[in-house]
Amino acid sequence: MTAVVDRAGAENTRQQAAPGKWQRGRVIAAAAVLSALVMVAQGAVPNGAGNLGSLVETFLPWLGVSVPVLLVLAAVRRSATAGVAVLLPAVVWGSLYGGTLADKRAADGELTVVSHNVNDENPDPGRTARGLVVSGAALLALEELTPRTAPVYERAMAGSYAYHSVHGTVGLWSKYPLRDVEPVAIMPWTRALRATADTPKGPLAVYVAHLASVRVQPTAGFTTARRDEAAVKLADAIRAERLPRVVVVGDFNGTSADRALRPVTSQLSSAQEGARAGFGFSWPASFPVARIDQVLGRGVTAASAWTLPPMGSDHLPVAAALWL
Numbered sequence: 001m002t003a004v005v006d007r008a009g010a011e012n013t014r015q016q017a018a019p020g021k022w023q024r025g026r027v028i029a030a031a032a033v034l035s036a037l038v039m040v041a042q043g044a045v046p047n048g049a050g051n052l053g054s055l056v057e058t059f060l061p062w063l064g065v066s067v068p069v070l071l072v073l074a075a076v077r078r079s080a081t082a083g084v085a086v087l088l089p090a091v092v093w094g095s096l097y098g099g100t101l102a103d104k105r106a107a108d109g110e111l112t113v114v115s116h117n118v119n120d121e122n123p124d125p126g127r128t129a130r131g132l133v134v135s136g137a138a139l140l141a142l143e144e145l146t147p148r149t150a151p152v153y154e155r156a157m158a159g160s161y162a163y164h165s166v167h168g169t170v171g172l173w174s175k176y177p178l179r180d181v182e183p184v185a186i187m188p189w190t191r192a193l194r195a196t197a198d199t200p201k202g203p204l205a206v207y208v209a210h211l212a213s214v215r216v217q218p219t220a221g222f223t224t225a226r227r228d229e230a231a232v233k234l235a236d237a238i239r240a241e242r243l244p245r246v247v248v249v250g251d252f253n254g255t256s257a258d259r260a261l262r263p264v265t266s267q268l269s270s271a272q273e274g275a276r277a278g279f280g281f282s283w284p285a286s287f288p289v290a291r292i293d294q295v296l297g298r299g300v301t302a303a304s305a306w307t308l309p310p311m312g313s314d315h316l317p318v319a320a321a322l323w324l
Helices: 002-018 025-038 049-059 060-077 078-101 125-134 150-157 227-241 259-264
Strands: 111-117 139-143 164-166 171-172 178-184 192-199 200-212 215-217 222-223 246-251 293-298 301-309 319-321
Touching: 002 227, 025 060, 025 078, 049 060, 049 259, 049 301, 060 078, 078 139, 078 150, 111 125, 111 200, 111 246, 111 293, 125 150, 139 246, 150 164, 150 171, 164 192, 171 178, 171 192, 171 200, 192 227, 200 227, 227 246, 293 301, 293 319
Parallel strands: 111 139, 200 246
Antiparallel strands: 111 319, 139 171, 164 171, 178 192, 192 200, 215 222, 246 293, 301 319
């Protein structure tokens, strides 16, 4: 009898000592609040050592993954506090990106632009060229051309594009006459060009750029110095552009949300932001997690923006239909 009483007393003691559903899960709740704060105020994340701010901005939409993860943890912990707290990042993510999931594309557009980092190690550039021709783009920009692959693209697309120019590792193919084509010095070797395309609506300045690559390293963090320097030089060229209508395309190795690219993006509008259907992630092609390939413009309006299927590169081609 005494043993039974002792066990009952111990059980009551444990129940009294165990935290209730409103006391459990405070760490999970704190993580939910932190996730919401980062989404709302990502600009406050410092960009000092390791460029943490730029790294967060590159993958910012993926913070939404924290919502289902934290919900599962809250359920496992049986924590009402955590469950309520997780509503905060859910609401914030919905307000920031809910509209992204709606189809904002229009049916028309006067000019289609495609940009593709074709990969300098592309095993079949001829196949890639044929796929790009099928897109029907009036302007086609390629990055990561090499002395080996550039002639392949020139031959494969000669019948569809009467005009083209290659400078260094970038090239522009056009169905409209091109003039005033010249390299843009953004790096020690040529990775950008500028041309005037004589469209039926008048001259259009076209920039094709491939900014320097970035790396995430355990000791150095998000290394972006060369890319950021190239972005500043590209921004200077765009700022000096005299034509009222400008299109800037290419592999920026960064998203339009990355603060380090604001010298460029603050002067232009993103076609993907203006006429998107989804996030338009372009890299890596096997499982895209970020849109680092851009179609930007000034004096033009995006009607539609989308990505094309994989074409033998580690990037997806990006496309936009524009009103001039």
